[in-house]
Amino acid sequence: MAEQKRDYYEVLGVSKSASADEIKKAYRKLAKANHPDLNPGDAAAEARFKEANEAYEVLSDDNKRAKYDQFGHAGVDPNFGAGGGGFGGGFGFEDFDLGDIFGSFFGGGGGGRATNRNAPRQGESLRANLVLSFEEAAFGCEKEISLTRNDVCDNCHGSGAEGDSGVEICPNCHGTGTVKTTRRTPFGAMSTSAACPNCRGEGKIIKNPCKKCRGTGKMKVTKKLKINVPAGIDDGQTISLRGEGNAGTNGGPAGSLLVNISVRPHPFLTRDGNSILCEVPITFTQATLGAEIEVPTLDGKVKYTVPEGTQTGTVFRLRGKGVPNLHASGRGDQFVRVNVEIPKDLTNEQKDLLRKFADSIGERGYKEHKSFFDKLRKSK
Secondary structure, three states, rough: OOOOOHHHHHHHHOOOOOHHHHHHHHHHHHHHHHHOOOOOHHHHHHHHHHHHHHHHHHOOOOOHHHHHHHHHHHHHHHOOOOOOOOOOOOOOOOOOEEEHHHHHHOOOOOOOOOOOOOOOOOOOEEEEEEOOOOHHHHHOOOEEEEEEEEEEEOOOOOEEOOOOOOEEEEEOOOOOOEEEEEEEEEEEEEEEEEEEEOOOOOEEEEEOOOOOOOOOHHHHHHHEEEEEEEOOOOOOOOEEEEEOOOOEOOOOOOOOOOEEEEOOOOOEEEEEEEEEEEEEEEEEEHHOOOEEEEEEEEEEEEEEEEEOOOOOOOOOOOOOOOOOOOOOOOOOOOEEEEEEEEEOOOHHHHHHHHHHHHHHHOOOOOOOHHHHHHHHHHHO
């Protein structure tokens, strides 16, 4: 009895409604994991590889997939119907290029196409950290940092060659940096790509390397860089400086410098977006009778009059005393929360005075207190 074939959708691990892109991604994942070249001597992996290819051969073809969906495995059997509809005897591997699957392993961009190693390439981006005070972040400032990066060699100007000796395109790989080899396997002709041994994957040959950079075309330099920090920047944000990263290759542009901002905390103020929050303790007497108090702000200390009868937790707004808007005009506000501090360690004489005060005022001075306990008594 012939072995029962598994459902092709089950083989690839996709649903019957999967898109062509989903089917392709699932197939490539299985092919990478089970390819015979990466699993020498593993019969099970080879069987899974063959099974995945057979499933993909059908499900990647709209006509074959439609027949399979309607008739199952019989619909794609070579003897099914007058028109056949089978695999053509080779599962589509007459010219199977491993570079299509493993392109990223060999420096390619996928699709099995070799990339030109002599093409201009942008340099890598660099990262730096900058610590600011609370006020520097709020109002902006100019800072200087020390940066070590790869610049274009000032002796060979990036060519890597000494003097006028020049650079030759590798005749073996024609500048691509990779070479392709093809071999016959039970699955058909398979191609693999590898770094060119003649130029070591560089795509070019320098016969007389630059003495200063040793043929790399780049040199490490340390420089001082001034950074203009915009007003309103916040902790955790990044300043991007284009062209201040590592030098590019083959005339490509330099990368960027990404400066990560850290802001030191303030002893009295905290930030919430463009708003400033502050908590100020006031005495029982100040809250009761009202008083003029000092409040810390980004602009220094300011006077604020607390009205009589102020309750703990009351929040006052100081307009325009917040953080400047980033890359825009105007500022946020500052919000001041007052907390009434109850005195401790009173003398007997002070306690007697407070009791006399409490007796004299009764409940008429405590509206919320009276309202609460009136409701509580009625609820019994």
